[in-house]
Amino acid sequence: MNLLVLLIPIWVFSPSLISVITTDARPDPPLSSISDPLLPTEKQPFAQISSEMAAHSPGPPERIVHHQDLNKKILIALIVASTLLCGILLSLFCFWIYKHKNLKNSIAKSQQSHDAANGISLGPILGRFNSLRMADKRGSAALIDYQLLVAATNNFQENNVLGEGGFGRVYKACFSDTFIAAVKRLRGISHDAEREFENEMDWLSKIKHQNIVSLLGYCIHGEARFLVYEMMHNGSLESQLHGPSHGSSLTWHLRMKIALDVARGLEFLHEHCNPPVIHRDLKSSNILLDSNFNAKLSDFGRAITGGNQSKDSLKLPGTLGYVAPEYLLDGKLTDKSDVYAFGVVLLELLMGRKPVEKIKSAQCQSISHLGHASAH
Incomplete structure (x- = not known):
């Protein structure tokens, strides 16, 4: 339709253009032989009279020249019209491409907004968080307003x-x-609690992995400290194994999957972090499960880099039942300490028993000893 609108002026003005061309191309009328006649008063030679008549009378050569000029003008007019037509068609084609791209972009944007409205999107929520960022090591964690946490937790109800x-x-x-x-x-503002808060902020703002829990933000309100994590809907591995369900939701396939996820998380800490990171408090309560039972490591408050074994860091040796004997007795801390704790978690998954169980009022039995005895 647009093409017809643009071509109508060409069709309207084309006859007038051709008429102008043909008018300009018409040959001039021959000079009148009546006006100002030149009558000879005396006899002139016949050859001279013939040459003068030939000079004033129109002949075939002049007509040929006029026809050539007419053909040239018509050819030029056709070239100009064709050029205009090609330019109009090219403009329409470019306009169509532009509109087509805009239509595709608008459809893509509407689809994204529709998906974001129907799915779980962090954008609108994180947009409500304070846009300030902590400098240096806390650069990837959002500073969250305290009142927002109060409203979200219903004033921290039980x-x-x-x-x-x-x-x-x-x-x-x-x-x-x-x-x-x-x-x-975090309760209080003790030295150990403050150090765990700083350590957790440090590591989880640096470490990003599919089998390590994500830190979304933090809050400092007076003496209280808050850390906001992604939600893990199936809780901890400890609650699944030793809670009311006693592991009934964990099939054999899921247990092997959880063990593999934990192993991948440890491998990332030990092999792909530079310098290597030792978790130092790996246990079933620090292994969280999402809605699909994907396992992620959490609680990096006691994590240190490999080789960093100051006396201050050794004040928190870990949890009884998961601590490697060489670390507990001699203070030798390596990535093998995490591997030992991972072995205890494997025994929990296989046997469904706690790492340390009371057999009498004053006696406890370690699951690692049971595993060692059953191996023999």
């Missing part, structure tokens, strides 16, 4: 408690209908 650790509780935080996170609240 019914939102997910678990409890050595320095505080973990709460369920509902920031919206589609976005839920876990908030770890």
Whole structure:
């Protein structure tokens, strides 16, 4: 339709253009032989009279020249018209390409917005977090407003408690209908609690891996410290194995999958981090499971780099039942200490028993000893 609109002016003005060309191309009328006649008064030679008549009378050579000029003008007009037509067609083609691209982009944007509206998106929620970023080692963690945490946890109600650790509780935080996170609240401001908070911020803002829990943000409010993590809907491996279900949800396939996920997380810490990272507190309660039972390592408050074995760092040797004997007795800390703890977790998955169990009022039995005895 647009092409017809643009071609109509050409069709309208083409007859007038051709008429102008043909008018200009018409031969001039021959000079009148009546006006100002030149009558000879005396006899002139016949040859001279014939030459003068030939000079004034129109003849075939002049007509040929006029026809050539007419053909040239028509050819030029055709070339100009063809050039204009090609330019119009090219412009229409470019305009069509431009509109087609804009249509595709608008469809893609609408599809993205539709997917974001139907799925779980961190963007709108993280956009409500304070845009300030902690400098240096905390560059990837968002500073979250305290009132936002209070509203999301319903003022840290007891019914939102997910678990409890050595320095505080973990709460369920509902920031919206589609976005839920876990908030770890550290009690007090003791030296050890402050150090764990700083250490956790340091490592989880640097380490990014599919089998390591993601840190979304932090909050400092007075003496309280808060860490916000991605939500792990199936809780910890400890709660699955030793909770009310006693591992009934964990099939053999899932148990092997969890063991493989933990091994991949440790491999990343030991082999791909530079310098290598030793978790130093690997246990079933620090292995979290998402909605698909993908396992992720958590709680890096005691993690250190390989070779960093200061006396201050050795004050927190780990959890009883998971600590390697050479680390507990001689203070020798290597990545093999994490491997030992991983072996204990494997025994938990295979046997479904706790790492340390009471057999009498004053006696305990380690699952590692049972595994060693059964191997023999």
